[in-house]
Amino acid sequence: MGQNVSLxxxxxxxxxxxxxxxxxxxxxxxxGGVPRRLMVLFMLVGPGILVMLGENDGPSQLSYAATxxxxxxxxxxxxxxxxxxxxxxxxxxxxxxxxxxxxxHAELIFERxxxxxxxxxxxxxxxxxxxxLVTEFIAIRAGMSFFGVPAPIAVGGGFLLVVAVxxxxxYWTWERLTLGLAVFxxxxxxVAFLVHPDLxxxxxxxxxxxxxxxxxxxxMMVLIMADIGATxxxxxxxxxxxxxxxxxxxxxxxxxxxxxxxxxAILAAVIACATIIATSAxxxxxxxxSTFQAAEFAQALVPYAGQVGATLFALGIIEAGLVATITIxxxxxxxxxxxxxAAHSLNRPLKEAPGFYAVMILGAGLAxxxxxxxxxxxxxxxxxxxxxxxxxxPPALVFLILLVNDHEIMGDYVNTRFTNILAVAVVxxxxxxxxxxxxxTVATPLHLLPGT
Amino acid sequence: MTTQxxxxxxxxxxxxxxxxxxxxxxxxxxLELSEARRVRHVGRAKLSTxxxxxxxxxxxxxxxxxxxxxxxxxxxxxx
Numbered sequence: 001m002g003q004n005v006s007l008x009x010x011x012x013x014x015x016x017x018x019x020x021x022x023x024x025x026x027x028x029x030x031x032g033g034v035p036r037r038l039m040v041l042f043m044l045v046g047p048g049i050l051v052m053l054g055e056n057d058g059p060s061q062l063s064y065a066a067t068x069x070x071x072x073x074x075x076x077x078x079x080x081x082x083x084x085x086x087x088x089x090x091x092x093x094x095x096x097x098x099x100x101x102x103x104x105h106a107e108l109i110f111e112r113x114x115x116x117x118x119x120x121x122x123x124x125x126x127x128x129x130x131x132x133l134v135t136e137f138i139a140i141r142a143g144m145s146f147f148g149v150p151a152p153i154a155v156g157g158g159f160l161l162v163v164a165v166x167x168x169x170x171y172w173t174w175e176r177l178t179l180g181l182a183v184f185x186x187x188x189x190x191v192a193f194l195v196h197p198d199l200x201x202x203x204x205x206x207x208x209x210x211x212x213x214x215x216x217x218x219x220m221m222v223l224i225m226a227d228i229g230a231t232x233x234x235x236x237x238x239x240x241x242x243x244x245x246x247x248x249x250x251x252x253x254x255x256x257x258x259x260x261x262x263x264x265a266i267l268a269a270v271i272a273c274a275t276i277i278a279t280s281a282x283x284x285x286x287x288x289x290s291t292f293q294a295a296e297f298a299q300a301l302v303p304y305a306g307q308v309g310a311t312l313f314a315l316g317i318i319e320a321g322l323v324a325t326i327t328i329x330x331x332x333x334x335x336x337x338x339x340x341x342a343a344h345s346l347n348r349p350l351k352e353a354p355g356f357y358a359v360m361i362l363g364a365g366l367a368x369x370x371x372x373x374x375x376x377x378x379x380x381x382x383x384x385x386x387x388x389x390x391x392x393x394p395p396a397l398v399f400l401i402l403l404v405n406d407h408e409i410m411g412d413y414v415n416t417r418f419t420n421i422l423a424v425a426v427v428x429x430x431x432x433x434x435x436x437x438x439x440x441t442v443a444t445p446l447h448l449l450p451g452t
Numbered sequence: 453m454t455t456q457x458x459x460x461x462x463x464x465x466x467x468x469x470x471x472x473x474x475x476x477x478x479x480x481x482x483l484e485l486s487e488a489r490r491v492r493h494v495g496r497a498k499l500s501t502x503x504x505x506x507x508x509x510x511x512x513x514x515x516x517x518x519x520x521x522x523x524x525x526x527x528x529x530x531x
Contacts (some may be wrong), residue, residue, distance in 0.1 A: 007520075008475065008485070009485045009487040009488035009491070010485070010487050011471035011472075011474050011475050011485060011487075012485075012486050012487060014486040015471075015473070015474045015478060015485050015486055016474045018469060018474075018478065018483065018486075019474035019477035022477055022478070022481045022483070023477055026481070032496065035525070044496075101494070102483060102484060102489060103489075103494065108494065110466060110494055111495065111496070112493040112495075112496060112497040113496075113497060113507070114496065120498055120514070207473070248481070248483055250458055250481055252485065261513065341490060343486070345486065377528075379528075380525075380528040380529065382527060383524070383528050384521070384524060384528060387520065387524045388521060391520060391521065392517070393519045394510075395510050395513065395514065396511060398506060398510060402497075402503060402506070406497060408495075408497065408498075409494055425487055435513075438517070438520050441520070441524060442520050442523040442524055442527065445527055446523070446527075
């Protein structure tokens, strides 16, 4: 009575779950010792591995398969390693941004650069992500067709599984379920061994960056630029920073966050190389795989990898589509919540964050439905999504560099001179390759270039 | 002065002791409460001349990007 009452902000379910997760990590840190340090790392990994393995999505894996079938073991093996090294340099920046500012990427763009760029980032991401989700369900359908599963059951089943994971009501549970699924991305590795590749040829490829069948033709250069431009896609930046924020990482967790990203990059690079090696058997045996889809790749591998290898390949494509659907949907939902100010956390139940879950689930649902519509322009969607994802990268990368150099929000964790030289060089390279490829995709059919 | 932790209607199932504990843990970890984070804004960046030039270049880029995507769509539909 008559007392002055000062009200603290309300405590939510999100805060309770986050506090429980932080206490577990804090207690492990206090106990010390190498096994406990490894446990701390185990507790803190997640966003980095998920973003890298999520980038090995259905269309990417099919692209690697096509590369192996068209060019065999050679230039593209070390090239893939280089692209993932560049991806690590870029993604590490998002770990620091998320851990220091406790804000998502879209939220920071909105707050620091204004509503125009904030909404542009969110809408641009949402459109690109939605179209990418369509391609993921195409991959799931194609992978399941190897097992004779009809399209409605394949797509519907995939959607229901994804929704079940999304509604786990706790970030930790969601993350561990998705990581459990993502482990199956490694299925491509045994397939590579089952085709009995020439290990000497593989070693020679990594050392000499060759051979290049047919030489560096214009078509090959366009393919290389497309691959560079697609090294990092916008959803990766938004997803990892938001996941780091939602997981509750703090600046003292940055080393583990960095290790998480590195582990993810290494795993993804190994898997990508394994996929190229697996389908190099088709190149060696002069199989024309230029029009192959997932099931056809798997079927074509039967004589060389056996039924087991073909089955693992098809399962890998299905897993790639499922994990990417979960992570990409989450990135759209996070961005929506960050820009609109709505609740946005996987630590909240559906009734506390309806907009967040609506974007996540309805986006995936609509994408799944489109795949089942007879006559839907799926080829056009696949074509356009590559262009959008590649061309949307430069603005996202530019904002990333501006934010990570922002002393006001980053404090002592702002980029060092060395990190800036590395990051800016990679960003300029990715932007240039992406923009050049984007220009060439329209210039070539319109005969705007000499000799076309 | 008495400090109370407010509750949201949907969080009424959370026990007050659990809420106070969570607030304490997050404070020790230098993490904000989720509702505090939503209402506390980082603020607009003070843009240097270089940043302004970059943002204007981005605006030009966005227009070109829309053009290329539009042409790509048109080519995809008509080919």
